[in-house]
Amino acid sequence: MTNKIMDYQSGSGEYKNWIITETEFHPEFLRKCEAIxxxxxxxxxxxxxxxxxxxxxxxxxxxxxxxxxxxxxxxxxxxxxxxxxxxxxxxxxxxxxxxxxxxxxxxxxxxxxxxxxxxxxxxxxxxxxxxxxxxxxxxxxxxxxxxxxxxxxxxxxxxxxxxxxxxxxxxxxxxxxxxxxxxxxxxxxxxxxxxxxxxxxxxxxxxxxxxxxxxxxxxxxxxxxxxxxxxxxxxxxxxxxxxxxxxxxxxxxxxxxxxxxxxxxxxxxxCLDRLMTKSLNHIKELGTQSYDELFQYHVKAWKEQVWDNAPITINSNNDFDQLAIRFAQYHLTVSTPVHDNRMNIGAKGLTGEGYKGHTFWDTEIFVLPYFIYTNPTKARSLLEYRYHTIEGARRKAEDNGYEGAMYPWESAWLEDGEVTPIWGAADIITGEATKIWSGFIEQHITADIAYATWQYFQITNDVDFMQKYGYEIIFDTAIFWSSRLEWNDETEEYHINQVVGPDEYKEHVDNNAFTNYMAYWNIKKAMEYYNKLEKNEPILFSELSRKLDLGMNYLIWEAKARKIYLPSPREEDQVIPQDDTYLTLKTIDLSKYKNQENIGSMFKDYNLDQVNQIQVSKQADIMILFYLLEDLFNQDVKRANWNYYEPKTLHDSSLSLSTHCVLACDMQDDQMAYELFRRAAEIDLGPNMKTSDHGIHAASLGGIWQCVVNGFGGVRMLNGELRISPRIPVDWESLEFSFNWHGDELKVAATHEEVWIEKVTSVNEFIRLSVFDEEYVLRSRICVKVYQ
Structure with a gap:
């Protein structure tokens, strides 16, 4: 794959599919390569x-x-x-x-x-x-x-x-x-x-x-x-x-x-003098070594920490695919401050001023799985950051009239709390700055962090983390949600009103399905762990009960959870309402915007208030609910909602394509899955010379890894159980990768005919898993035939 400026095939020999080259100097396109x-x-x-x-x-x-x-x-x-x-x-x-x-x-x-x-x-x-x-x-x-x-x-x-x-x-x-x-x-x-x-x-x-x-x-x-x-x-x-x-x-x-x-x-x-002296002594020590000597240590670190730790080999008709996953792993490494659990990943990594270095839900839902499966120690550090910022989350809840921990939409340093800017881009109709509501009402991030905490525990079995940090996060976020629920006299249900869901083209909506389901899940998971700790860990249970008044809150959870409104599929077409009004909004021909060269083109014709009144979505909303809580919905419901919402989704967020790719794998739409993967891989790496001006899209790069491992590789954690059901694209001959499960390293080699799964280490005597819906016990190595 080439264009006039970018060459993706300049590597050869040991560097084949390792090198990206800019072949011409164009001052107007400096920022693309500055970022990538x-x-x-x-x-x-x-x-x-x-x-x-x-x-x-x-x-x-x-x-x-x-x-x-x-x-x-x-x-x-x-x-x-x-x-x-x-x-x-x-x-x-x-x-x-x-x-x-x-x-x-x-x-x-x-x-x-x-x-x-x-x-x-x-x-x-x-x-x-x-x-x-x-x-x-x-x-x-x-x-x-x-x-x-x-x-x-x-x-x-x-x-x-x-x-x-x-x-x-x-x-x-x-x-x-x-x-x-x-x-x-x-x-x-x-x-x-x-x-x-x-x-x-x-x-x-x-x-x-x-x-x-x-x-x-x-x-x-x-x-x-x-x-x-x-x-x-x-x-x-x-x-x-x-x-x-x-x-x-x-x-x-x-x-x-x-x-x-x-x-x-x-x-x-x-003291500053000590820092100055230390750094000066350090540079003098470096002065005894050449560039080439320092470089060899650097290369060794990359080999041991990254490429030998989580190798992925794609045997594809398109060499770009192998380059793309390596590009994703590269930037996930350079962007992630795993040396310090007081820090997290910015939406643009460390490659540009976009989003001011702030951390979003991008980390937990799109980036963290890469580290959970490939380097649990680093994943734990990223989650410990969320625990260290919990006081800011509690302060935000209190400032908004709620209880518990209400996590900021944008997070920075530990004590900063909510750091989302209030004003954004120009409104093309009014000429005024557009208000950014995410910091006020995009609240699903609280449940997303609880979900990531649970996901980390299920995959790593890190009991120590849960005892020190995880249970408290899940309990306190559940306390927030129970205080956030609003009683509706007419329906005799609890609603969650005036929010922004993952689809940020719909503001101030009531009962966003993703938000409601995730809040319900958060509360039910807290109830589950309440009962578990009360029975099995009485000392820890007592400590957390005193800190969070769990006894009273459990009664509240029990009373409210069963009455939370969860939007269900319509009888006539199995479509789940994204929110209370989405399905009543007007429809327009979106082909112009679906085929856009640059994202956001719709805002050249409409302002956000007008987009709010059209059945159009920025990114996956109902779809990501099917990804995170996939066992709640059958295949017919998923297919019906895919057919309804995907044509209305512009993928204007870099988070959207990878989610749809994984779901396309689930629905066995192999060609669509591969096309979505390629589009996701091209967001930063591809030939468009303007997409990365403000920095790379860190979450999209995490999503590329999910396309490969969770989508085509078929690796999923379902309620604590491991499932591996690969679906190799037609353009690929094979896929090989490794990941961690409960402390063991597993290697997967999949072709169109068979799947080999090997347990490389011996932390566990055996691992139970399902492959293509059949149960297996993995002790050393198994081979499973693929039946299309």
Whole structure:
């Protein structure tokens, strides 16, 4: 798969289906590759801006968890930290600029296997000098504080003079908002530059150190440099270096990043001087190693932590499919701060300013399953974040007149509570800013977090987590829902009114089916665990009862649960009302918007109030209910609702396609499932050069993994039981993957004819599971024939 700019087949040999390449330089499309080529390690994320600077670029460096509020009228966001990437190059007294002169060859490639970004250029300057330039960089997975760069310059048609200016530039903002006060700047030992900056409201200290080394050919040289300081900036300008024709000069730049939010300062007494000293000593230690030496440690970490831990092999007629799942796993790794359970995943990961670094339900429903099945320790860390933010959830409930824990729609630092912005895009009819209601009334996230807690426990059997965190989350979210229910005298039922469901094109609706069913599930699960703990864990039960008044709340749950209104299928067509009014709204021809090139095209013709009155959905709503609580509905109901709602769903959310893909597998619509997978895989990785301007879609990438493993691989947890029922696409010959179940690693190899399942480890003597609805006991290895 190629287009004019993107090449998905540039890898060969051991790197086949591992490399994504940008083949041409187009300033108007800088942001696409800045996002998809971003580097990171969960501690920090470095957007892939180029070393030299361009007008249309976005230069971002984010450190997870370092939220700051620019102004009391704005919400907290991840601040854009200092730019450490920049190199200003003068070659024969001409500024290196790809918009000037002539580009003879251009190739910028992200190697997913070793997480290195490489740019190779042959450039003819305006005055006719010809140079080969190679730029390399990585953000270390071995040492989370390290960013490493290498720049190689070779004159090709004459001798040349090279002048390099480089350093740390804190003259950056978040789309105009300045989050830092200026701190100290200093050069140590004539070599190590240090810059300090502090966030304005949260008062988090950032310390950057950087050093350069220079080689001509393979020989180190001492190169004099003049130190300069400006406001929020420290840099060195190296004296001109003379090169012979075809003689290569190599600049290496190693940078470290530390903050006062680093976890070690929870246990140690913090002071800025200690942080500055520690980071300086660290950069001096790094100075004893070359780029290549640091890179080898980094490659080893990627191999052991990611590619050997959760390999997926797709034997497809379309090589893009294998590349796509690796791309998803790559970005799930670079975006996820699993080093610290006080942090979580932003909707754009650490690749852009979109959604301000905030955490949504995206984590629990779309990203967390990847880690639950492949790295339960990391999954636990992400869920512990939700426990550590529970006080903010309780405060939100109280502020809204409810009880229990009402989780924020958008979440940031532990104490921040609800951080959803109030105002959004322009209303094309009124000309006013559109109010964002999600932070007020999109409340299903509370049940989503409870569901994810339960799902984690069922798949991992992590009793310790439940005892310390999980039961309390499920109980307190159930307390919220019981207080949220509204009695309807006419129907003598409890309703949930004035909400936004997953379909955000329907605001202020009553009885959104997804919300009602998930709230009911949450309360019933709390009742189940109440009885379990009372019987089997009396000490823990007593502690939680005192804390949450479980005895009284159980009586409330018991009284209310059986009277919650749960929208049921209509007799005439088996369609479940998405909410009380959806099926009464007008219908229009949606083909124009279903076939759109860019999402959101409907809002060029209608405003949100008008869309609210049309039978059209942004994303899966009823459909995701069938995915999470699939055993509540039979196949006929699922098919009827698919036929009704999918034609009305624009998939304007990146979360939607993967959900529909998995459900299409369930309904044995193999061609539709594969088409939806391909569309989901192309959201970021595909040829559309504008979809990722504001950052990658982290939840969509988690959804791609679900398409492959939960959809085509058929892996599901149903009420604590394991089911594996693969449906391999026609275009695939085979699928191989591994996952964890109750502490054991299982490997699955599926073709169109048979499925092999192997228990690689021996935590459990055996595992009970179903394959194609037949029960099996897995002790070592089984093979099951596929009957279409």
């Amino acid at each position: 080529f971003a580097l990171g390690n969960g501690y920090m994320g470095q957007r892939a801006a180029m070393e030299e600077r361009y007008v249309n670029e976005t230069r971002n460096l984010f450190v997870a968890g370092t939220f700051n509020k620019f102004d009391e009228n704005e919400v907290t966001e991840l601040p854009n930290a200092a730019d450490v990437l920049w190199f200003d190059l003068k070659l024969n007294n001409e500024v290196f600029d790809l918009k000037q002169g002539k580009i003879v060859e251009y190739k910028r490639s992200l190697n997913l296997k070793n997480a290195e970004l490489v740019r190779k250029i042959t450039w003819v300057s305006p005055l006719g000098s010809v140079f080969d330039l190679v730029f390399r960089r990585f953000v270390s997975l071995d040492d989370l504080h390290v960013i490493a760069q290498k720049v190689e310059i070779t004159p090709l048609n004459n001798c040349a003079e090279v002048v390099v200016t480089s350093g740390i530039n804190a003259q950056v903002t978040n789309n105009g908002a300045q989050h830092f006060t200026e701190g100290q700047k200093r050069l140590y030992d004539g070599k190590y530059m240090q810059l300090v900056q502090t966030t304005t409201e949260s008062e988090i200290d950032f310390v950057f150190n950087t050093y350069h080394s220079v080689k001509i050919g393979d020989e180190d040289i001492e190169s004099d440099a003049m130190i300069s300081m400006e406001r929020r900036k420290i840099f060195q300008e190296f004296k001109p270096i003379q090169l012979n024709n075809c003689e290569k000069i190599v600049f290496e730049k190693i940078t470290n990043v530390f903050t006062s939010r680093d976890r070690e300062w929870m246990e140690e007494s913090y």
